[in-house]
Structures are given as structure tokens and as C-alpha cells.
Amino acid sequence: xxxxxxxxxxxxxxxxxxxxxxxxxxxxxxxxxxxxxxxxxxxxxxxxxxxxxxxxxxxxxxxxxxxxxxxxxxxxxxxxxxxxxxxxxxxxxxxxxxxxxxxxxxxxxxxxxxxxxxxxxxxxxxxxxxxxxxxxxxxxxxxxxxxxxxxxxxxxxxxxxxxxxxxxxxxxxxxxxxxxxxxxxxxxxxxxxxxxxxxxxxxxxxxxxxxxxxxxxxxxxxxxxxxxxxxxxxxxxxxxxxxxxxxxxxxxxxxxxxxxxxxxxxxxxxxxxxxxxxxxxxxxxxxxxxxxxxxxxxxxxxxxxxxxxxxxxxxxx
Amino acid sequence: xxxxxxxxxxxxxxxxxxxxxxxxxxxxxxxxxxxxxxxxxxxxxxxxxxxxxxxxxxxxxxxxxxxxxxxxxxxxxxxxxxxxxxxxxxxxxxxxxxxxxxxxxxxxxxxxxxxxxxxxxxxxxxxxxxxxxxxxxxxxxxxxxxxxxxxxxxxxxxxxxxxxxxxxxxxxxxxxxxxxxxxxxxxxxxxxxxxxxxxxxxxxxxxxxxxxxxxxxxxxxxxxxxxxxxxxxxxxxxxxxxxxxxxxxxxxxxxxxxxxxxxxxxxxxxxxxxxxxxxxxxxxxxxxxxxxxxxxxxxxxxxxxxxxxxxxxxxxxxxxxxxxxxxxxxxxxxxxxxxxxxxxxxxxxxxxxxxxxxxxxxxxxxxxxxxxxxxxxxxxxxxxxxxxxxxxxxxxxxxxxxxxxxxxxxxxxxxxxxxxxxxxxxxxxxxxxxxxxxxxxxxxxxxxxxxxxxxxxxxxxxxxxxxxxxxxxxxxxxxxxxxxxxxxxxxxxxxx
Numbered sequence: 001x002x003x004x005x006x007x008x009x010x011x012x013x014x015x016x017x018x019x020x021x022x023x024x025x026x027x028x029x030x031x032x033x034x035x036x037x038x039x040x041x042x043x044x045x046x047x048x049x050x051x052x053x054x055x056x057x058x059x060x061x062x063x064x065x066x067x068x069x070x071x072x073x074x075x076x077x078x079x080x081x082x083x084x085x086x087x088x089x090x091x092x093x094x095x096x097x098x099x100x101x102x103x104x105x106x107x108x109x110x111x112x113x114x115x116x117x118x119x120x121x122x123x124x125x126x127x128x129x130x131x132x133x134x135x136x137x138x139x140x141x142x143x144x145x146x147x148x149x150x151x152x153x154x155x156x157x158x159x160x161x162x163x164x165x166x167x168x169x170x171x172x173x174x175x176x177x178x179x180x181x182x183x184x185x186x187x188x189x190x191x192x193x194x195x196x197x198x199x200x201x202x203x204x205x206x207x208x209x210x211x212x213x214x215x216x217x218x219x220x221x222x223x224x225x226x227x228x229x230x231x232x233x234x235x236x237x238x239x240x241x242x243x244x245x246x247x248x249x250x251x252x253x254x255x256x257x258x259x260x261x262x263x264x265x266x267x268x269x270x271x272x273x274x275x276x277x278x279x280x281x282x283x284x285x286x287x288x289x290x291x292x293x294x295x296x297x298x299x300x301x302x303x304x305x306x307x308x309x310x311x312x313x314x315x316x317x
Numbered sequence: 318x319x320x321x322x323x324x325x326x327x328x329x330x331x332x333x334x335x336x337x338x339x340x341x342x343x344x345x346x347x348x349x350x351x352x353x354x355x356x357x358x359x360x361x362x363x364x365x366x367x368x369x370x371x372x373x374x375x376x377x378x379x380x381x382x383x384x385x386x387x388x389x390x391x392x393x394x395x396x397x398x399x400x401x402x403x404x405x406x407x408x409x410x411x412x413x414x415x416x417x418x419x420x421x422x423x424x425x426x427x428x429x430x431x432x433x434x435x436x437x438x439x440x441x442x443x444x445x446x447x448x449x450x451x452x453x454x455x456x457x458x459x460x461x462x463x464x465x466x467x468x469x470x471x472x473x474x475x476x477x478x479x480x481x482x483x484x485x486x487x488x489x490x491x492x493x494x495x496x497x498x499x500x501x502x503x504x505x506x507x508x509x510x511x512x513x514x515x516x517x518x519x520x521x522x523x524x525x526x527x528x529x530x531x532x533x534x535x536x537x538x539x540x541x542x543x544x545x546x547x548x549x550x551x552x553x554x555x556x557x558x559x560x561x562x563x564x565x566x567x568x569x570x571x572x573x574x575x576x577x578x579x580x581x582x583x584x585x586x587x588x589x590x591x592x593x594x595x596x597x598x599x600x601x602x603x604x605x606x607x608x609x610x611x612x613x614x615x616x617x618x619x620x621x622x623x624x625x626x627x628x629x630x631x632x633x634x635x636x637x638x639x640x641x642x643x644x645x646x647x648x649x650x651x652x653x654x655x656x657x658x659x660x661x662x663x664x665x666x667x668x669x670x671x672x673x674x675x676x677x678x679x680x681x682x683x684x685x686x687x688x689x690x691x692x693x694x695x696x697x698x699x700x701x702x703x704x705x706x707x708x709x710x711x712x713x714x715x716x717x718x719x720x721x722x723x724x725x726x727x728x729x730x731x732x733x734x735x736x737x738x739x740x741x742x743x744x745x746x747x748x749x750x751x752x753x754x755x756x757x758x759x760x761x762x763x764x765x766x767x768x769x770x771x772x773x774x775x776x777x778x779x780x781x782x783x784x785x786x787x788x789x790x791x792x793x794x795x796x797x798x799x800x801x802x803x804x805x806x807x808x809x810x811x812x813x
Contacts, residue, residue: 183683184676191673195662201621201653202662202673202727203642261664 014254014270018277025281032281039163045276046169047227048243049269052250053169053176054220056268058213059251060180062193062260065214067109067124068221068247070131071102072240075225077135079151080144080235091150099222105131106218110211128244135237143236146229155230165227172220177265185209193260242293249296250275252303257311275299321383322347322512323368323399323481328377330363335744337363338374339536345481345512350503352527352544353516356556356774358744360536361516365483369401370394381480400474404486404607406466408458415441415454418472444472448502464495471502482506483514488522489608500526518606519811520549532556553804557774573597575633576766577735579618582627587613588790591627595735595766600757602781603770606810610790612654615739615770619644619651631735645674650733652724652741654770660724661712668694668708670723675730697726702752718749725753729760736760739770754780774803786810 025032051068058065079098082089089097105127112123157164180186188209191199200206221240228239254271256263278299279292323345330338338360345351355361366372368379370391379386381397388394394401408417415437416423424436441454450468452461458469467487474482484503488496503513503526517523523530524544531541532555539555575594582591588610595601605611616622618629620638629636631647638644644651653659661670671694672679679693680686694708701722705715712720721741728736741757742750757767757780771777777784778801786794786809794809801809 178684182685184679184685185683187669187673187676187685191662191665191669194664195658197659198662199673201619201641201651201659202676203645204673204676205642261662 014267014274018270018274021274021277021281025277025285028285029281031284037280037284041276041280042166043163044280045272046163046165047224047231048246048250049169049272049276050172050227051217051220051224051243052247052268052272053172053265054213054217055247056251056254056256056263056265057176057180057186057189058217059248059256059258060193060260060263061189061210061213062196063113063120063210063213064248064258065106065109065124065217066121066244066248067105067127067131068217068224069240069243069245070128070135071105071218071221072225072228072243073135073237074105074131074138075099075101075222076229076235076239077139077144077237078235079226079229080146081138083146083148084144091148095150095226098226099219102218102220102222102225103215104218105221106215107211109218110214113214114207114210132237132241135239139235139237141237143234145234147233151226151230152233153230155227165231168223168227172223173265173269180265185212189213190261193262195261245300246275246296249300249303252307253299255307257307258304271303320347321345322349322381324378324380324383325364325368326378326380328364328367328379329375330367330372331375336536338367340377341533341536341538342377343531343538343541345514347480347510347512348507349529350507350513350515350527351541352523352530353514353533354518354520354523354530354552354556355533356772358535359533359556361533362485363536364533365401365485365514365516368394368399368481368483395477395479398478398480399483400477400479400481401483402467402470402474402485402487404489406463406470408466408469410457410459412458413454414445414452414456414458414461414469414472417458417469418444418454418476420473422476440476441472444476447475448472448505449498450502462495463490464492464499467491467499468502471506475506479511481512481514483516485516486518486607487515488517488519489606496522520552520807521811524549549808550804553807556807557803576631576764577768578630578633580628580630582614582617582629583625584610584613584617584622584790585625586790587622588617588787591787591790591792593785593792595768597734597764597766598761599783600761600767600769600781602777602784603768603787604772604774604777604784604806604810605787606772609787609810611770611787612739613790614787615651615654615737615768618737618768619649619653645731648732648734650674650728650731650736652721652728652736652738654739654743656717656720656724656743660727661720663713664711666709667698667703667705667712667715667723670712671697671708671727671730674727678730693730697723697730701726701756716746716749718745718752721745722749722752725756729756734765736765736767737770738767740772741769742771742773742776774806778803778806788812 031037055065075098078101079094082094082097109124109127112118113120154164159167180189188204191202191204192206192209196206229235250271251268253274254267256267278295282292282295321344326342328338328341341364353361367374370388370393373389379388386397388397418441419437424433425431426433438454445452448468448471452465452468458466487499491499507513515523515527527544529541530544530547530552532539532552534556574597576597577595580592583589591614593601603611603614613622617624620640620643629638636647638647657663662673668690672690679689691708698705698708703719703722705719712723741753760767769777769781782798784796785792786806788810
């Protein structure tokens with residue numbers, strides 16, 4: 001029962017920390033617990049949360065994807081450019097092309113990592129630069145306006161008073177927690193991250209699984225991009241700058257190990273919430289954005305340090 | 318009388334469950350070559366690790382030049398003049414020969430404090446000349462042959478003024494010609510007053526170059542003899558010293574016929590024209606020393622090593638095995654050599670490990686059905702008598718024997734027709750060993766063909782129906798059950 005014990009305590013302590021933050025901010029700002037602020041907070045985290053959920057699987061398989069921000073930017077530009085043509089394609093087709101953009105980048109990432117055996121950090125770092133660069137080239141470094149009903153509905157619409165991005169986030173979290181924790185594919189993901197040699201000797205198609213993960217990660221980034229277009233009514237190459245850092249921080253904060261084989265969707269949800277609450281709380285308490293970045297960096301380092309210290313203690317005992 | 322260079326006195330070292338080195342005392346004189354012999358698991362490597370400071374001894378003392386020294390890290394070991402050349406060479410392959418020889422101590426220019434490359438190269442050439450080698454100091458180590466890399470390691474030891482040089486299976490990966498050159502180098506070192514500890518399975522070469530031979534078995538020192546006063550057979554008997562296991566009866570399988578036929582298997586430079594057949598219900602042993610290629614035969618059969626040439630027929634049908642998944646699909650189950658890194662996923666639970674090879678069987682949809690998973694796990698825990706608090710604990714908390722049973726259960730769940738097992742009982746306790754043998758016996762009765770690759774001499778002789786002896790990548794000899802005794806088997810395998 002040791003695994004389960006650890007899982008509970010890790011997640012419990014994360015949610016306890018979240019509760020602590022909420023209590024602190026409810027004192028520092030009278031607006032923090034207002035329904036308007038809570039809704040806006042949750043809507044804001046949904047956009048990067050979707051990417052974080054999928055990235056959790058990638059990191060558990062001992063991979064990494066830092067092209068997320070670039071893919072978001074590229075997707076927004078691709079969609080808005082297609083829509084701004086004088087005789088635009090139907091919107092559903094534009095959205096499919098937008099999603100394919102991320103999937104294609106993911107496919108190329110996966111190919112480099114599995115077939116050419118390249119390092120995931122370097123591969124996706126290259127992809128980050130390429131996608132961002134392409135976004136600047138396609139958009140000619142301009143912001144492209146896009147007032148369109150479908151994307152507006154996806155980002156600003158509600159079902160039963162719940163904003164659609166939150167619903168999308170919850171659905172993604174649900175689907176991937178089933179995939180990761182209950183399915184054969186999820187078991188393969190853990191096995192690959194924990195010990196790739198033994199996974200391969202157990203008949204798992206290591207390359208195929210990894211390839212699928214990177215495609216999914218690209219796809220998730222494109223979904224985030226579509227939400228962002230709707231929220232801002234503009235496609236621009238600067239969209240998503242720094243999102244990869246936010247997303248990686250949330251996943252690691254949630255207890256997923258960079259060394260692979262360990263992590264949960266619940267943990268990532270907690271990580272996403274902590275990051276969102278912290279940013280929102282500090283902002284409405286009057287802290288400036290430039291300072292927030294410092295907090296984010298500290299949080300990322302603290303998350304990794306906590307993990308390292310914990311593992312060292314485990315080894316020592 | 319020459320002076321005593323090294324004295325290891327009453328050394329003990331235990332790991333959980335085993336006394337790896339049990340009250341061992343050896344001494345080494347200046348200008349002497351001491352051979353240490355013993356089977357796998359006899360404790361030779363552990364003894365060397367203690368001397369090298371790679372592991373800490375539980376008790377005992379080490380003296381160098383009759384002064385007691387405290388070796389507790391590789392650094393203190395080297396400072397006391399000990400240099401160990403491991404079987405897996407630890408050269409820095411991307412750096413030059415000179416950088417390897419002078420690692421951490423490259424000569425610097427007195428004024429600029431920058432590295433004086435000219436001096437480094439000149440000194441390297443001098444050291445290499447002592448070893449009759451013309452390797453260029455500027456060469457990148459990765460481009461050198463295994464033999465040349467060994468020379469670089471020896472040069473490093475000489476440069477550090479090592480008094481004691483330990484070599485662990487230095488000829489395992491060398492050709493005959495290179496081995497001969499190496500012996501000259503070793504003689505050379507000996508004449509310069511260096512004390513050499515030479516560990517090898519190859520009895521011929523130990524007899525050729527050593528002055529004295531120490532035999533270890535099951536962690537204990539059996540005897541140390543003057544090489545000139547002792548017979549090879551005597552040494553082999555001391556190494557074995559165990560009786561054959563009598564409990565393993567001749568198995569009569571109900572099923573007949575050839576299960577697997579391997580013809581002219583080649584992996585360039587590693588194995589050559591390997592051909593054999595395994596019948597249903599038969600255990601075919603493949604025996605060879607470290608580096609003989611028998612491990613590669615096993616790896617080729619389960620799709621890990623790519624073959625360059627050759628055919629495999631299963632049940633009369635030509636089959637190509639490209640990867641482990643392929644092997645499993647063709648009903649080839651296996652136990653890999655390295656339980657912890659290849660056989661198991663250590664931080665997975667007992668049940669997750671037991672079902673990993675048969676993950677597709679855990680329910681008809683993409684969801685894992687826990688009831689099926691639990692029943693598979695419970696079945697094997699019961700069948701193989703795996704001692705675990707429950708099926709949810711991580712396998713890393715279990716003993717080696719129980720871990721090995723899990724590796725076996727995991728692969729039996731796929732209902733193999735052929736089982737390739739490598740060192741199935743290495744490092745596990747007697748009880749677990751018996752359980753595993755009993756399981757193999759049952760499998761044979763059911764008609765499973767078993768290929769056993771093992772360096773455990775009594776094991777392979779007592780449980781195999783036939784034993785193929787492999788050395789230098791070729792099959793040298795085939796023994797039927799009862800045809801060979803332990804001495805003969807070891808002797809054949811040590812011929813080059």
C-alpha cells in the first residue's frame with residue numbers, strides 16, 4: 001500500500017497549500033473570493049491547464065515538450081490568417097487546420113525523438129524556435145483581428161453558467177485521468193518512464209507510445225491556441241510566449257518527476273490551481289506582472305528541489 | 318624474500334542476504350602476479366571493489382607497504398597506490414589519449430598556468446613507450462581498439478606510480494594476439510616491481526602468467542597456492558567444490574518434435590555460424606565464459622540483438638524476430654540476465670510487473686480491468702509461492718528470489734512454447750532456486766522448449782538435457798547429459 005500512501009500524502013499536501021493560499025489572499029484582497037474573480041481565475045487557468053494535463057503524460061514517459069508556447073502562437077496566427085482571407089474557408093475547416101498544426105509539430109517532434117533518437121529538450125527547443133519564427137513570418141509580425149462567432153463561443157460562451165474553457169479543461173482532465181490511471185496505454189506510459197529497457201522487453205511499442213504522446217501534446221497546445229484567439233479576438237505571433245514555462249511549472253509542482261515514471265493528473269490539476277491562484281491573488285493584491293515572473297521561477301525551482309530532497313531521503317532510508 | 322606490498326586481512330563484506338566476502342585474507346609481493354580465480358558470485362569482484370574503495374568493507378584491515386591504510390573512497394585507494402582496471406573499461410572516450418593518461422594532472426606552463434600540451438604529449442609518449450605501444454597521444458580514445466584502451470588505462474596507472482595494479486578479466490574482449498601482447502606488458506610491469514592482481518576465468522592464462530593463485534568460492538578464501546606446485550584440475554575442483562544437484566530428474570516429455578531450429582546465426586564479430594535445435598520438453602544449456610557470445614545468442618533469440626545472417630524456424634515455420642514484442646508474439650518467453658534493469662520495473666507493484674508482458678489481455682476494451690489483473694497476479698503469487706505482503710507493494714522491496722519469481726511469472730503468463738532464460742538463479746537463495754527448478758520441470762512436462770544460458774556450472778550440468786559449449790562466438794562442443802563433469806565443461810569453455 002506504500003504507493004497509494006505516498007500518492008495521497010503528496011496530493012494532500014498540495015491541496016493543503018492551495019487552501020492556505022486561498023485563505024491568505026482572501027485576507028489581502030476583498031475581491032479575491034468574489035464570484036467574478038473566481039470565474040475569471042478558472043477561465044484563465046483552463047487555457048494552459050489543458051496543455052499541462054497532456055504534458056503530464058509526456059513527462060511521465062521521461063520526455064518533455066517546450067514547444068507548447070510556440071505551437072500556441074503559430075496556431076492563433078494560422079487560424080486568424082485563414083479567416084482574414086477575402087474568401088475564407090468554412091470555420092470548421094479552419095479549426096481543423098489549426099488543430100492539425102499542433103498535431104503536425106508533435107509528429108515531427110516525436111519522429112526526431114524516437115526515430116533519430118534526439119534529446120526531447122533539444123528537439124522541442126528547436127521546434128519552439130521554428131514555430132515562433134513561422135508565426136512571425138506568416139503574420140508578417142502583425143496582429144490579425146478575428147471577430148468570429150464559433151471561436152468567440154468556445155472562449156467566452158457558457159453552458160449552465162459555466163464558461164466553456166473550464167468545461168473543456170475538466171473534460172480533458174477527466175479523459176486523460178482515465179487514460180493515464182485506468183487504461184493499458186497509461187500503464188505503458190508509466191512503464192516507459194520508469195524503465196524503458198524493461199518496458200521494451202515486456203513487448204511495449206515504446207516508439208509508438210512516445211510518438212502518440214508528442215502528437216497529443218501538440219494537439220493540446222493548438223486547443224489552447226484556439227481558446228486564446230477567442231478570448232483576445234486576435235491571432236498574433238506573441239501569443240503563448242512563456243506558456244511552456246507556466247505549464248512545466250504546474251506539472252512539476254503537481255509532483256510529476258522529470259526522471260519519469262511518477263506523476264498523476266490530480267497532482268497536475270493541483271499544480272495548475274496553485275499557480276493560477278498565486279498569480280491571480282498576487283495580481284489583485286497589487287503585485288506587478290514583472291514580479292510575478294520571479295515568483296514563477298522560484299516556484300519551479302522549489303518544486304524540483306522538493307522532489308530531489310524527497311528522493312534523496314527515500315534513498316537514504 | 319621480497320617485501321609485502323599489499324596485505325588484506327580478514328576482510329568481510331555483507332549485502333542483504335549474502336556474505337559476499339567472508340573473512341578473506343590475501344597478500345601480494347612487489348614484482349609478483351597473483352591470480353584470483355573463482356566462479357561467478359565467488360566474491361572476487363566484491364573483494365576488488367573493497368580494495369578500490371568503490372564499496373566499504375564491514376570489517377578487516379588493509380596494509381600497503383606494511384602500513385595500515387584507510388581506504389574508504391576511490392580517491393583514497395588511488396592515493397595509496399592502487400589502480401584498478403575494470404572489465405568494463407572506464408576511459409573517457411571523447412578525450413585524447415594524453416588527457417586520459419594525465420586526467421586531472423595535466424602539466425601546466427609555469428608562467429601562464431595554462432595546460433602545456435607539448436609536455437603532456439612528450440610525457441605520454443614516454444609512458445606509452447614503456448608499454449611498447451605506439452599509440453599517438455593525440456588520438457581520441459573512442460577511435461582505439463579495446464586492447465589499446467586497456468593500454469591507455471595501464472599507462473594511466475603507471476603515470477600515477479601505482480604500486481598495485483588490479484586487472485579484472487582483461488582478456489575477455491581481446492583477440493589471441495592482443496592477449497599475448499598484453500601478457501608482455503604485464504610481465505614488463507612485474508619486472509619493474511609492480512604487484513599485479515589478475516582476475517580471470519581463463520585457467521590457461523592464469524597458469525601461464527601468475528606466480529601464485531588464490532581460489533575463492535561462495536565469498537570465502539579456499540586456498541592460495543604457488544602456481545608451479547599445483548595442477549589445473551586441482552584448481553578447478555577448488556573453484557567448484559559443490560556437488561551436482563541431484564534433485565533434478567530426467568524429464569520425459571509427452572510431446573515430441575523439434576520446437577525451434579536455429580541455423581547459421583551470425584552477428585558480425587560476435588557470434589559465428591551458430592546452429593542448434595531444441596526439442597519440445599527439452600532443456601538445452603548454452604555455456605560460455607564472460608564475453609564468449611552466449612549472451613548474444615540469447616539476445617538474438619528474443620529480438621534484442623540484430624542478426625546479420627541466419628534463420629530461425631519455430632514449429633517448422635521460418636520466423637524473423639525483430640524485437641521483443643515480436644518474440645512474445647511468437648510465444649517466446651524470456652528471463653533477461655539483469656533482473657533489476659531488464660526483467661523488472663522496480664517501482665511498479667507486484668501485480669503491475671506480473672501483467673506487464675500480457676497487458677493486452679487485461680480486458681477487452683482499452684481500460685484495464687482490475688479484476689482480471691488481480692486474478693492473474695494472485696494466480697502467480699500462489700503458483701510460484703512468491704513471498705510478498707500483498708500484490709500492491711513495489712517489487713523493489715522484495716528479496717532477489719521473489720523478484721526473480723516475478724520475472725518468471727510475468728513471462729509464463731504469455732503461455733510460452735519456448736523459454737529463453739539467462740542466469741535464472743543468479744544471486745538468489747536456495748529455496749527460491751528450488752522453486753524455480755520445479756517450475757522449469759513442470760514446463761518441460763508440458764512440452765515447453767527451454768534454452769538455458771548460464772555460467773553456473775553445477776546448475777547447467779544438472780538441469781540441461783544437452784549443453785553446448787561456446788567460446789569466441791562459436792559452438793565448440795556438445796555434451797549430452799552425464800557426458801561431462803564440471804572440470805571438463807570449464808576446461809572446454811576456457812579454450813580459445
